[in-house]
Ligand SMILES: NC(=O)C1=CN([C@@H]2O[C@H](COP(=O)(O)OP(=O)(O)OC[C@H]3O[C@@H](n4cnc5c(N)ncnc54)[C@H](O)[C@@H]3O)[C@@H](O)[C@H]2O)C=CC1
């Protein structure tokens with residue numbers, strides 16, 4: 001009976017909150033009302049990150065060995081110091097990554113292990129990059145549901161319990177065929193048709209809910225398709241826009257898996273990572289929302305090929321449409337309206353299509369020259 005009485009007291013506190021406070025202080029079990037390891041102690045606080053801690057955050061990046069995580073770690077280590085940024089993943093890191101700063105194994109489905117990492121390393125900022133992307137997710141819905149939704153729940157609970165500032169990326173894929181597509185504003189119908197999109201809308205809503213309910217410092221950007229030279233994409237619909245550069249340099253030929261007229265929002269990786277840091281550092285009073293669109297450019301495969309052919313006139317592009325990816329792309333935004341990010345916290349992209357092409361070609365051709373010389 002005492003157990004039941006205690007339980008009912010916790011339930012009451014959870015549901016009613018304390019008088020005069022719109023968000024619930026951390027006196028409740030975040031995930032479930034039970035005697036689980038997720039029960040938060042009464043002296044914990046969602047607002048416990050002190051100023052000096054946010055000036056010099058201790059950072060954890062999950063899913064850090066994908067297309068974006070290694071670049072994010074590099075940028076954050078430059079700013080906050082090598083040992084203050086821990087990269088984690090479930091894959092074995094290449095030796096260059098392993099020797100460039102702290103790396104640990106972390107499966108986001110293992111809640112206790114995550115908690116241990118956060119506690120032992122006194123983590124204050126968490127960048128949650130683990131996910132299955134759109135095309136891979138459609139090929140393995142059960143795994144995508146588990147990693148993208150169950151994994152996110154673990155991350156939210158850990159972040160809330162330990163007063164972390166939490167960044168979770170969302171995507172153009174969080175919109176669907178009934179959303180306005182040209183342009184797509186921050187707030188509109190979101191009815192995606194992929195497990196990836198559904199999981200990202202869920203992440204946006206859960207993060208915002210934890211923010212309003214518990215005061216979690218949740219920040220989220222909806223990224224366009226990201227283009228990078230030194231890392232490969234992990235199985236998405238926008239992957240063609242990276243692959244074309246590699247194939248152009250290697251063989252002078254590229255077979256595109258989307259129709260030539262498929263228009264999608266895109267961004268160079270340096271802009272994406274800078275936006276991520278900028279929104280994490282934005283003063284709270286500049287953020288009227290917790291989830292923002294960001295954008296840089298928007299093009300079709302045909303436009304990208306034509307622009308690339310200005311530099312490489314011999315490039316041959318053919319099309320062999322993958323129907324799964326095409327259906328996904330046809331349901332996504334063609335242009336992204338990111339005016340709120342620009343107005344509120346000063347977002348501004350540096351790379352348009354010509355700069356993107358020049359930067360990618362410079363990087364990849366110098367890599368090829370080095371490889372040939374060795
Ligand atoms: N790359 C892009 O164009 C875009 C990416 N994003 C988002 O940015 C984030 C990072 O994207 P990418 O680096 O491109 O993804 P990616 O697919 O290249 O990498 C994801 C990483 O998550 C890891 N992972 C999978 N299951 C895991 C688990 N159980 N525990 C821990 N890690 C696990 C994988 O090993 C992989 O290294 C994702 O959340 C993605 O949705 C959003 C929009 C565009």
Ligand SMILES: CC(=O)[C@H](N)C(=O)O
Nearest residue numbers: 133134171236237238
């Ligand atoms: C735009 C994304 O979220 C990703 N690159 C994908 O195509 O799945």
